[in-house]
Amino acid sequence: MQLSLVIPLRDEIDSVDALLEALDRTVPLMGMSYEYILIDDGSVDGTFERLQTLAAGHPEIRILKLRRSYGQTSALHAGIQEALGTVIVTLDGDLQNDPADIPKLVARLDDGFDLVCGWRKIRHDSLVTRRLPSRVANALIRMLTHTTVHDIGCTLRAMQGDIAKELPLRGQWHRFIPVLAAWKGARVTEMVVTHHPRVAGLSKYRLSRSLGVLVDLAAILYLTRWSDRPMRFFGVVGFWLCAISCGCLLSSVPLFSMGSFATAVAAVFVSIIGGFTSLLLASFGFLAEQMATAENNSPHGRPWKIRARFSGTLDEIDDLHPDIIRHEYFGFKDSHHAA
Structure with a gap:
């Protein structure tokens, strides 16, 4: 199993050193090959230059510098598409997500889940500008999308790589990854994770984004309910x-x-x-x-996805390309074998 950690960053020069130190205290002990994919989303405070210095001599660190600031969703999407791991973990780069939670999220995937979401049950954010709007938004999203995830907006997630790469991320849809993954047929669960106060840098969240969340929710509802009809x-x-x-x-x-x-x-x-x-x-x-x-x-637009294939002679075939099926797996005989 290979692990890719996808971390979007924007103006986090005061956090990147501590972030990599915290990751190195946890990830190498998981017994997996791993890579860090750090996406600089148009930073202007020297974050990219600091990342270059920290990455010197560390082949596991890969840095993506976007041409400008596209937003967290685009940064995550770019990192996910670049990831080589069979398991992808996403987290924020501001140290409010705790890297020590990564092993238990990844281990939960072994129970048959495709996406494990973090749940910041105890949050260290402003009540008026962060926690209260988040509770209202989460309740509304759960009611309209029928998801059971309590913390839709938590960036700390572990997911199977194939599911992650299929997610149609655009706009500010990173908040709806659990909904989009369930729409793609993923088995989704959640686990309580630690949430730390921000100790460096400035929050990029603004209360004015709440209206954008409502607009995105309307688009998500159309996509997941009516896009195929x-x-x-x-x-x-x-x-x-x-x-x-x-x-x-x-x-x-x-x-x-x-x-x-x-x-x-x-x-x-x-x-x-x-x-x-x-x-x-x-x-x-x-x-x-x-x-x-x-x-x-079109070959890439089919609304259905195959999780596994079974035949009468083999236990399970789950690693075949959906468009390429070898005949011998399903009992077909080549013409020159016919009597």
Whole structure:
């Protein structure tokens, strides 16, 4: 088993020395080959230069310097795609995640899980700007996505490498990794982890991001529920708009007869707007259906994933490429073997 630790960093020059020291106290004792992938997300305080100094003579340290600051999600995505390990662990670079928790998260994967999320049950953050918004957001996300993970936003996670590389990370979707992984068919669990106060550097979190979380949640809900059947979404909304439009149009008839011309005209106007909107939604639905069909028919866009293959002569085959199946595994005979 090979372990890749993916750590995004932005302006953390005061933390990187202590971070690598803490990792070296834990990771080498796990009995696995390992690598540190440190992603500099557009730092301007000398973080990259310090990383270069620390990496000298340490082949296990790999540094990615992004062209500019793309955000934590993009930094994590870049590191995950570069990772060579069969197991990938992600954590923040500000020392609030404790590297001593990494072994138990990785060990939990051996119980058949694909993703083990950290749960910062006791947090050392501001109540007003961090803990309270986080509790509200986590409760809302659990209610709408039916996930059982308590701490959606905790970056400390251990996951199988193949699952990690399939995650469609963009925007600020790193917060929704448990939801996206479950959508991909991963078996997800969580464990309580230690959370430390920030002792160096400045937090990059701002309360204004809460609105962005709501927008991202709407996108995640569409992706996980309707992306493979978009007409269900656009069609249902369009149908109800069309029904409301018809109701408004019918109600205008008695209104005209009773002399309520202003109200009747308003009802007709609403019915026209609603009718055009429902047609527009239906058009969006047809277009999205065509896009989804093209994506599903491509080799890399299939909505299903195979966890393992079984045959009558072999116990289990779980390491084959999904598009390449050797005939002898499944009882086929080459033509020159036929009688």
